[in-house]
Amino acid sequence: MSTLEQGSVVIRGVGIGRATTVGPVLRMPEPVADPVDRPSTLDVDAEQARAAASLAATAAQLRERGEAAGGTAAEVLDALAMMAEDPALAADVQHRTADGATAEYAIFAAMGAFREMLQSLGGYLGERAGDLDDVARRAIAHLQGLPTPGVPVSDTPFVLVARDLAPADTATLDLDLVLALVTTDGGPTSHTAILAREKGITAVVGAADAARLSDGDIVLVDAENGTVELDPAQERIDLALQRTQTLEAIRAQSSGPGRLADGHPMPLLANIGSADSAREAAARGAEGVGLFRTEVLFLAAESAPSVEQQQRHYAEAFAHFPGQKVVVRALDAGADKPLAFLTDQHEENPALGRRGLRALIAHEEVLRDQLTALARAAADSDAEVQVMAPMVSTAEEARWFRDLAHELGLPVAGVMVEVPSCAIMADHVVPAADFVSIGTNDLTQYVFAADRLLGTVAQFQDPWHPAVLRLIEQVGRAGAEHDVPVGICGEAAADPRLAVVLVGLGATSLSMSPSAIADVRAELAQHSLDDARRLAALAVSAESAEAARSAVADALIP
């Protein structure tokens, strides 16, 4: 922490987006640890009374929250309350406490047994099995006098301060009340950062010192500078809000297709994960889709969905982009997105395991079904559908994928460049593909051998680093030489200044979270292709990510 003249405390992290907001802090409670199975020191009656009281209190608390929330949330929370007061569960808990377990462990184990049973039923019920853990954790927190786990509840807008958000937390988060997100762990590619970018929420991630903030503290969250300021002075607040308004005005004026100051076109595409996000992307002015992730359709599935199911889902997304490009990424399973039917659960090091195209080569029938469904949906649609393979490492793999896609009726098939070998061998890989698309998140993770989801090495996850930019430059050069389009579909394209550098390195289209399109469009319009090349040369020759950033920033001062 450092102190400004006004005496306020400034905490630093990595900002997501460019906006600034002010509001009161609400902390997300620390997760409740699993109880240990040790013999109870109380008598059986006392343990049973504790267990019963905590389950009753949990049910009451869930109902109260449900009534406050109303609508579907009320129904969901009411069903959770019924689980807490379930007579079969109560009987199991009584039985376990009678055998000498603590109330905590009895509830934990009984819920675990029911969860396994639900999971064995599979389907919808299997997916709800996590609800039981949620109920158990609430009851255990109550027993131990800890704050209720999960997203805090509030009627008024707040700045959420958390260690990091899990996908399950974000599902129950009422985004209308979240002014900003601040995390102590996690880097620019953590779940929190991705959510913030997708929804256009102001966020500062990896701000370790934010652990000191308490509920009710007033903070100024400045995403552009990556700072969280405690008890800001009024003039600082005014200044920050004014800057946000100026940014919004610039954004509002920018519209239409992406182009540079000299008129050179630069298509701005969207990264989407479902038909729903396709709708939002089209509304935000995306000129097509540069990355359609198809994992969502497969997640939580025990087996691959049928060709017909897939075809319907793809057709729905394609319908939003008549006459425009939609680049679909073949199923990218493995690492942080394991799928039961594709990935080996027991890899020591899944990011370096049989993931992406490697898993699809091993289960060719899954890939054939997906490509068939895509070709059928494409034939019925006006969108210009292209397909690309994830985690490609060699020119041979690129050719294999292109041949298979062509055979199954998809005439444009490319590869993602995210494994460094692919960038290093760009002069051979690029001509083996109809187009390439650089996934900067994974490329950065692999170049630095630093897990992108691990907060302790988050400082390496910076696509501004010349080690990453030089690889992109090689791919850009090979693309120009062989007349193969080079897209960027990692989070790097969402950073307006870095987007200019990427164009200077040879990118021919940029794909990003739909919420970033307006800012990137506005920035690109201020530079010619020559300017972009000059800025790119400065960034590439710098020593570090920091130095690359400041070299570009200095060159932009009029």
Place this chain on the structure above:
Amino acid sequence: MAERTLSVASAHGLHARPAAHFVKAVTDSGCTVELQKGERAVNAASILGVVSLGIEHGDEVTLRVAGDNAEAVLDQLSTFLEQDHDA
């Protein structure tokens, strides 16, 4: 004790939402109700027990009701199960 065997009409079977409504109707009735599918019978006041039967559309189940107004409660619960709650 009143007893009836019937086939479940809900298009997606007795999953979370209809199961919750069913269990609520059981608890509100004040009767002791047992629900059986195949060899397994569960306390119908237990949502975990009811969903664990994995009842699908068209499955045959048996309801057993004991207590005051057992016949009326059996009628009410049977009607519930014979309606399509996913429609």
